Amino acid sequence: MSQRVAVVTGSNKGIGFGIVAARNEELGLRAMKQLQATNPTARHKLRFHQLDITNVESIKRFADHIQRTHGGLDVLVNNAAIAFKNADPTPFGEQAEITIRTNFFGTMNVCNALFPLLRPHARVVNVSSRAGMLESIRNLEIRRLLASSDTTVQLIADIVNDFIIKAKQNLHQQTGYPKTAYGMSKIALTAATFIQQRLFNNQPDNDIVVNSMCPAADTPVYLATLPPYVKSPRGEFVAERNILKWKC
Structure with a gap:
């Protein structure tokens, strides 16, 4: 069996570091050296590659590198994300645009580039959050959609773009959206996860599984290493290895 290839975005620090591509090359290389020092057996298995998920050219270069170097991909952990601190003075409308652009559109662009490279039995983990539970949206029509x-990724994109518009007008809460841009971005990511799995279900022989999760304990590694033809979890929202009810 050929060596399995795993990609973890945003792995130079935080959750991504704990799971093991980084946007900051200096931090990424530093993180790789630290991992190599603390885990000598993985020294020859770790590779760093710069990736900025907000830059389509960076994503394309990375996808080309994976194709050229490895010929395919077995595990994709979409971990790269941004969250503004509560005390950040950046106007909320700008926070909303930056957060959605990174956490949702950036991740979708990575998926669009790397999904064609997924090999049979590949596992995809979208790092979401309990901050992105559907019930935090008070607008029942948006929640229903x-x-x-029948929801599509394009429909989700339309909804988050509307959220950005409302956020810039300071009308997001008045129109039923959550008060946090981070939470809205994770709602969109989890909703997209269900769609991704539904599409992969049309190719059952490939046995590709996509799950979203709240980053706790060993859940990311658990989902990334699910055995072949696992029945469940499959297209779910997971925390502490348990499936959580996301849809109301």
């Missing part, structure tokens, strides 16, 4: 089995 996001939870519908």
Whole structure:
């Protein structure tokens, strides 16, 4: 069996570091050296590659590198994300635009570039959050659209773009959106996860599984190493290895 290839975005610090591509090359290389020092057996298995998920050219270069160097991909952990601190003075409308652009559109662009490289039995983990539970949206029509089995990624994109517009007008809470941009971005990511799995279900022989999760304990590694033809979890929202009810 050929060596399995795993990609963890945003792995130079925090959750991504704990799981093991980074946007900051200096931090990424430093993180790789630290991991190599603390885990000598993984020394020859770790590789760093610069990746900025907000830059489509960076994503394309990375996808080309994976294709050229490894010929395919077995595990993708979409961990790279941004969250503004509560005390950040940046206007909320700008926070909303930056957060959605990174956490949702950036991740979708990574998926669009790397999904064609996924090999049979590949596992995809979208790092979401309990801050992105569907119930935090008070607008019942938006909630219904996001939870519908007919929802598309384009529809989710339309909704988050509307959230950005409302956030810049300071009308996001008045129109039923959550008060946090981070939470809205994670709602969108989890909703997209269900769609991704539904599409992969049309190719059952490939046995590709996509789950979203709240980053706790060993859940990311657990989901990334699910055995072949696992029945569950498959297209779910998971925390502490348990499936959580995301849709209301």
